Amino acid sequence: MGEPVTQPPTLTTTHIRVDHYSAVHLAAQTARSLAQSRQLPGPLPEHCAVIASELGSNLAKHATDAALFVQPTLLGDGVEVLSADRGPGMPELERCLTDGYSTTATLGAGLGSVSRIASDFTIRTQEGTGTLACARLWAPGDPPPSAAGTGAVCLPADGEEVSGDACALRDTPAGRTAIVIDGLGHGPLAAEAAQSALRAFHRAPDDPLPDLLHGIHRALRRSRGAAVGLLRLHPHRAEYCGVGNVRVLALTGQSVHHRHTGQPGIVGLRMPRPQVRSLPLEPGATAVLHSDGIDHRWTLSPPPHLLRLPPPLLAAALAHGHRLTRDDATVLVATL
Numbered sequence: 001m002g003e004p005v006t007q008p009p010t011l012t013t014t015h016i017r018v019d020h021y022s023a024v025h026l027a028a029q030t031a032r033s034l035a036q037s038r039q040l041p042g043p044l045p046e047h048c049a050v051i052a053s054e055l056g057s058n059l060a061k062h063a064t065d066a067a068l069f070v071q072p073t074l075l076g077d078g079v080e081v082l083s084a085d086r087g088p089g090m091p092e093l094e095r096c097l098t099d100g101y102s103t104t105a106t107l108g109a110g111l112g113s114v115s116r117i118a119s120d121f122t123i124r125t126q127e128g129t130g131t132l133a134c135a136r137l138w139a140p141g142d143p144p145p146s147a148a149g150t151g152a153v154c155l156p157a158d159g160e161e162v163s164g165d166a167c168a169l170r171d172t173p174a175g176r177t178a179i180v181i182d183g184l185g186h187g188p189l190a191a192e193a194a195q196s197a198l199r200a201f202h203r204a205p206d207d208p209l210p211d212l213l214h215g216i217h218r219a220l221r222r223s224r225g226a227a228v229g230l231l232r233l234h235p236h237r238a239e240y241c242g243v244g245n246v247r248v249l250a251l252t253g254q255s256v257h258h259r260h261t262g263q264p265g266i267v268g269l270r271m272p273r274p275q276v277r278s279l280p281l282e283p284g285a286t287a288v289l290h291s292d293g294i295d296h297r298w299t300l301s302p303p304p305h306l307l308r309l310p311p312p313l314l315a316a317a318l319a320h321g322h323r324l325t326r327d328d329a330t331v332l333v334a335t336l
Helices: 022-037 044-062 110-117 188-203 209-219 311-321
Strands: 014-017 067-072 079-084 120-126 130-137 150-155 165-172 175-183 226-234 237-243 247-251 256-261 277-280 286-290 329-334
Touching (some): 014 022, 022 067, 022 079, 044 067, 044 079, 044 110, 044 130, 067 150, 079 311, 110 120, 110 130, 120 311, 165 188, 175 188, 175 286, 188 209, 209 226, 209 237, 226 247, 226 286, 237 256, 256 277
Antiparallel strands (some): 067 079, 079 130, 150 329, 175 226, 237 277, 247 286, 286 329
């Protein structure tokens, strides 16, 4: 698989509520600025703006309780725009993905142009429930071949400028390794702790999970501390090692399995001896890590269509539908 030795950019998600058409312009500006900051070449920043504008316009015209999430891609140096709503769904999805098709007597560029411009485009719709979409754009030749099996959203609590949560995923010879960090409390000091933990993770992402957690613990000794969950995926199984309230679970297309929370304690302050738990994974299973800013009750009776979502759309669905806005919220979804 292989990852660069330099630290990848931090995943920071911009949440844009699409409750008025003015949000479409904001989404386009946000996507363009992010693409420029990531140094996407040539016309790609404008392409990102078009993607965000078209997805936002579609929400403004047709959807209710709608939002866009604009962020860097979890792997590779790209930009990702996620769309989520609780609208009527699309009974004729294939027609909606055709350039020129419109249900509102407009030019109908819409989803067809997004599908054509994006490096990768995934969409699912459920009549009477809503639509989820993910458009990713990378520079030519940059898309990581393993990116399709990943998804994440990382949001600050309402009223905060920065998130005290953080997350990352690295592919190394030791396996695909994911981390979710929840800095104690929220605001700048929680964010500082989360970023210190993230830097320690990137220094040795292929270490055995207990050693990796010990390294993060040392890095956080002068901070307010954090909850940390580490997950390493192997064929047919996963290893989980965590301290604090970061949850892990596995999904099949039919049900939720292997719910676990980290050991009691605070990384950086009072950390117990790390324990590794093994999670059997059925073929095609999906692993989910999330902080306590995602309401854990979503696992009690999830609808079947939620369990079958691909990773980026599952992350968007959980962030949109099950986020506790008073707290920072992070969800990371991965498959092999």
